[in-house]
Structures are given as C-alpha cells and as structure tokens.
Amino acid sequence: MLKAEERSILFTACAGHPVAYCGWCLRGFKPAQLAYNLRAPMQGFMCPDCRRDVTATVIKHVSSCPAFVELHGRKAG
Numbered sequence: 001m002l003k004a005e006e007r008s009i010l011f012t013a014c015a016g017h018p019v020a021y022c023g024w025c026l027r028g029f030k031p032a033q034l035a036y037n038l039r040a041p042m043q044g045f046m047c048p049d050c051r052r053d054v055t056a057t058v059i060k061h062v063s064s065c066p067a068f069v070e071l072h073g074r075k076a077g
C-alpha cells in the first residue's frame, strides 16, 4: 500500500512512464491510466481493463524507479 504522500510523488515523478503491470492483460499502465477502488481509494490500484489489483507492481516500481526515489528523497531531506 502507498501512503498519500507516496501516491502524490508517484503521479509527479512517474507520470510519463508505466508504473504498473497487469499479468493478466500483459500490459503496462501509467499512473493516470490506473483505476481505483472508489469505496476504498487508499486500498490500491487496479488494472483499468480487468479490475484486478496491480498495487504490488506499483510498489515494486517505486522501490526501483530513480525518478521516484529522487523526488522522495528530496521531500524527506
């Protein structure tokens, strides 16, 4: 799960490239393309096509994405 701050960084730092991957649709998605659970918006991200949870792939992305790590580090320190 991403914190609200991490979520906002994701939409800034990673807006221009895919951050999630759906293993069922075999497609990657940018932050703006991802779907949310509207009843539980903090729960995670979903594939816009099949609505399966792709939050784990987003978390994997932010831990290895240089753009995210740089912006996150800048905010923290």
Ligand SMILES: [Zn+2]
Pocket: 013, 014, 017, 019, 061, 062, 065, 066, 067, 068
């Ligand atoms: Zn990224």
Ligand SMILES: [Zn+2]
Pocket: 022, 023, 024, 025, 026, 047, 048, 049, 050, 051, 052
């Ligand atoms: Zn899918």
